[in-house]
Amino acid sequence: MDEFKQIKMSVFLILLLQFTGAATGQRFLSLSVRVGDEATLPCNDVKHFKRQCYDTTWNFTDSASTVELVKGGQIGKNAKSDRLRVTENCSLVIKKVTEEDAGDYTGRQIRPGPEQQDSVSVVVLSVVTMTEHQDNDEVTLNCSVVPCRWWKHTVKWLLPVQDVYKENKYLKTSQSSCSASVTFLSSVFSYTTRLKFFTCEVTESKTGEVQVFPFRPQSSGEDTTAATTESDTTSGFTTTASVITEDCNR
The missing domain is CATH 2.60.40.10 (Immunoglobulins)
Known part of the structure; x- marks a missing residue:
């Protein structure tokens, strides 16, 4: 992906956070890890959730596509499940990080209740x-x-x-x-x-x-x-x- 498309994607993620407004818990994070190390991507405002991450999803976006890694708190079928796990507080852990893991990770949690709200974490992972x-x-x-x-x-x-x-x-x-x-x-x-x-x-x-x-x-x-x-x-x-x-x- 050329630099112009990278800029468009980054701006889109920022606008996504702005669009959700004050009604949504928002977090924009940056993380650099070394190849072979382990990375922990925290989910946002976890203390509000009492359902063992049933309402948690994690998506990964790189230069080519977007992949759903976690749905309902469970590792998805399209994910490299042998290197991924979800912690008790709904964070996403990546073991033995590779260059292919570099990109944008979006963690989303839906708060149940009459006024349903989303809590969103966007983590930019650099390797x-x-x-x-x-x-x-x-x-x-x-x-x-x-x-x-x-x-x-x-x-x-x-x-x-x-x-x-x-x-x-x-x-x-x-x-x-x-x-x-x-x-x-x-x-x-x-x-x-x-x-x-x-x-x-x-x-x-x-x-x-x-x-x-x-x-x-x-x-x-x-x-x-x-x-x-x-x-x-x-x-x-x-x-x-x-x-x-x-x-x-x-």
């Missing part, structure tokens, strides 16, 4: 991928974010004592709106050193929210089986969506 490529003695680390939306992400590599983009004779760097790479000699940074010291910083331009991901290369959506250090074993985490704007009925 961070790290790769490593070695050409003779030269190693290149790349960190990228998909989808690259109209509000963009700023991506850069960090070392514990400095931003790698400051002058450093041992490093060559490249940066774009949604990706960054750093190149160096393998004799300068061994594999164990890379795992321990390199981190990728992702900043969402719209909100200024910053997330830092320790270096851990992946291939085809799965963790590599390279030698593990203490730093690597502690770098994985479960990520929960953070609120950009919130207007919930209480």
Whole structure:
């Protein structure tokens, strides 16, 4: 999908929230997770619901289509059910996130009663991928974010004592709106050193929210089986969506 269609889809989601008005609980959230990690997409204003998520649906929209993932609190037949589950508070959990999971998730709950109201959560899920490529003695680390939306992400590599983009004779760097790479000699940074010291910083331009991901290369959506250090074993985490704007009925 080209950038113009991405903009139209994002604007549509925002307008959808505005159209529902004050009578509807609304939440617009943004979440960035690393390939292979677990993501929890929270449903909105759950305390009003006492029916074990029977009135909950989750839909996923990407560049190609919209798929119903959850209906009546149950994983739908069109969903990849082996990686999805619904929690007791109606949040949607995605295990072992892949780039194909990037997109917009809409959680909707219908409040029963004489004045029926919907409670809507729209979660924009971005996925961070790290790769490593070695050409003779030269190693290149790349960190990228998909989808690259109209509000963009700023991506850069960090070392514990400095931003790698400051002058450093041992490093060559490249940066774009949604990706960054750093190149160096393998004799300068061994594999164990890379795992321990390199981190990728992702900043969402719209909100200024910053997330830092320790270096851990992946291939085809799965963790590599390279030698593990203490730093690597502690770098994985479960990520929960953070609120950009919130207007919930209480």
